[in-house]
Amino acid sequence: MKENIGESLHRLMHNYRHQIRAAALEADIAMPVTHIRSLKCIDKIHNCSAKDISDKLSLDKSQVTRVLKELLTKSYITKASNPENHRSQLLSLTDSGREQLSRIMMLEHTAVERMTRNLTDHQIEDFIRISNIMISDSLSLTECDKQN
Amino acid sequence: MKENIGESLHRLMHNYRHQIRAAALEADIAMPVTHIRSLKCIDKIHNCSAKDISDKLSLDKSQVTRVLKELLTKSYITKASNPENHRSQLLSLTDSGREQLSRIMMLEHTAVERMTRNLTDHQIEDFIRISNIMISDSLSLTECDKQN
DNA sequence: AGATTTTGGTTGATAATGTCAACTGACAAA
DNA sequence: TTTGTCAGTTGACATTATCAACCAAAATCT
Numbered sequence: 001m002k003e004n005i006g007e008s009l010h011r012l013m014h015n016y017r018h019q020i021r022a023a024a025l026e027a028d029i030a031m032p033v034t035h036i037r038s039l040k041c042i043d044k045i046h047n048c049s050a051k052d053i054s055d056k057l058s059l060d061k062s063q064v065t066r067v068l069k070e071l072l073t074k075s076y077i078t079k080a081s082n083p084e085n086h087r088s089q090l091l092s093l094t095d096s097g098r099e100q101l102s103r104i105m106m107l108e109h110t111a112v113e114r115m116t117r118n119l120t121d122h123q124i125e126d127f128i129r130i131s132n133i134m135i136s137d138s139l140s141l142t143e144c145d146k147q148n
Numbered sequence: 149m150k151e152n153i154g155e156s157l158h159r160l161m162h163n164y165r166h167q168i169r170a171a172a173l174e175a176d177i178a179m180p181v182t183h184i185r186s187l188k189c190i191d192k193i194h195n196c197s198a199k200d201i202s203d204k205l206s207l208d209k210s211q212v213t214r215v216l217k218e219l220l221t222k223s224y225i226t227k228a229s230n231p232e233n234h235r236s237q238l239l240s241l242t243d244s245g246r247e248q249l250s251r252i253m254m255l256e257h258t259a260v261e262r263m264t265r266n267l268t269d270h271q272i273e274d275f276i277r278i279s280n281i282m283i284s285d286s287l288s289l290t291e292c293d294k295q296n
Numbered sequence: 297a298g299a300t301t302t303t304g305g306t307t308g309a310t311a312a313t314g315t316c317a318a319c320t321g322a323c324a325a326a
Numbered sequence: 327t328t329t330g331t332c333a334g335t336t337g338a339c340a341t342t343a344t345c346a347a348c349c350a351a352a353a354t355c356t
Contacts, residue, residue, distance in 0.1 A: 002260050002272055003253075006164060007205075008279035010185065013161045014206045014314090015286035016154060021315095032341055037158065051304060057155075058162045060344065065306055087304045087351045105151075112150050115282045124150055127278045130271050131156040134263045138163035165343090180312055199333060208315060213335055235322050235333045 019115060023107040029100070034059065036108075038067050039101045042077060042091045049088045076100055167263060171255040177248070182207065184256075186215050187249045190225055190239045197236045224248055 017033055024031060034057075041056050042048045054064045068091070071077045076097030080090040093101065116124055165181055172179060182205075189204050190196045202212045216239070219225045224245030228238045241249065264272055 001269075001276070002264060003257070004276055005260055005264070005272065006168070006256065007185070008276050008283070009157075009161055009164055011206050011283050012279045013157055015283055016157055017314090019286055020154070034342070037155070049304075054304095058159050059342090061305065062307075062345085063343070069306095085304085085352075089305080108154065109151070112153055115286050116150060116153070118281050118285055119278060121149075123274075123278050124153065126271075126274055128149070128152055128156050130267060130275045131160045133266050135156070135159050135163055137266055138167055138263050162343090182313070197333075202333095207313090209334065210316085210336075211314070217335095233323075233333090237334080 016111075016115065019111040020108055023111045024104065027103065027107055029104060029107070031100075031104070034063070035067055035071060036101075036104055038064070038071065039076060039093065039097060039104070043093055043098070043101055047082075048091045049082075050091070051088065053091075071097070164259075164263065167259040168256055171259045172252065175251065175255055177252060177255070179248075179252070182211070182215055183219060184249075184252055186212070186219065187224060187241065187245060187252070191241055191246070191249055195230075196239045197230075198239070199236065201239075219245070 020033060020036070024036075037057050038053055041053045045052050045056070050061065050064045050068060053059065053068075054061050057064075059067075068077065068079070072079060075094055077091055077093055080092070082088045082090050119127075168181060168184070172184075185205050186201050189201045193200050193204070198209065198212045198216060201207065201216075202209050205212075207215075216225065216227070220227060223242055225239055225241055228240070230236045230238050267275075
């Protein structure tokens with residue numbers, strides 16, 4: 001039974017991305033999922049840094065650098081140097097970024113709503129809880145990885 | 149709460165792949181996850197065709213063609229023309245493919261075992277059941293897509 | 297203080313995965 | 327026989343992931 005977890009994950013992931021992407025296209029918003037996730041992260045974390053994104057989203061630092069570069073050129077975010085620490089940088093959404101994000105959030109919400117329409121709130125909570133247990137179990141094994 | 153499903157999925161997926169890949173590397177088996185999944189599919193489905201793989205794994209046909217080509221050159225599988233239908237092809241594992249797969253399955257098993265070590269069997273079943281509901285819910289919305 | 301290490305971020309290179317459209321040959325329906 | 331569908335292939339490209347080398351700021355050590 002356990003052996004099926006991998007396949008379930010793959011298929012679920014695939015469908016989830018597909019939903020999000022399709023919804024975005026329908027609304028004439030063309031943005032890769034990674035960019036969306038990054039925007040959300042910047043919105044959520046006050047004075048967010050690239051490191052924060054890399055940590056929260058499990059993305060490689062280099063990937064983050066590139067995503068941020070694109071978000072910058074599209075003027076969805078701004079980058080300010082941190083007076084407290086000149087290594088890091090303070091990221092924040094511009095008005096247009098915030099606006100874009102809120103449109104995306106609505107789309108995502110309806111997509112998730114569809115995907116979960118046959119689930120009870122209880123099941124959804126279970127699902128997230130179980131996911132988080134598995135995530136932290138995997139992480140506790142890779143703590144030797146200084147990467148990311 | 150529901151909004152977190154996406155992030156949970158991403159992180160879980162990322163960690164799962166990482167585990168599998170790390171385990172494979174440790175055992176000197178270098179094979180992309182998609183190839184592994186395809187091998188498993190061919191092993192599971194008797195007289196498997198490329199279409200079967202595309203369907204079961206939610207992979208694009210073109211992706212499947214390329215994966216099969218590589219598996220062929222590595223002699224993990226064989227391709228025979230179907231006497232019943234000259235459009236499709238019968239895929240099957242070679243001895244070396246079968247051997248490789250069984251080694252991988254052991255690795256994956258321990259990886260999954262680790263990831264789920266703090267979960268009860270009941271929780272795992274729940275997780276898979278809920279996943280499958282979400283998958284079929286998404287699929288029922290994209291049935292207009294003739295692609296894949 | 298000066299030397300060393302760590303940290304946050306950047307760049308380059310490349311692998312793996314996903315998506316789309318055009319195309320072939322075999323088959324099916326009309 | 328024409329037309330349409332199906333399984334698979336190919337080309338082109340976008341997105342995501344991984345790794346190593348690198349820089350400058352900051353923390354640590356001695």
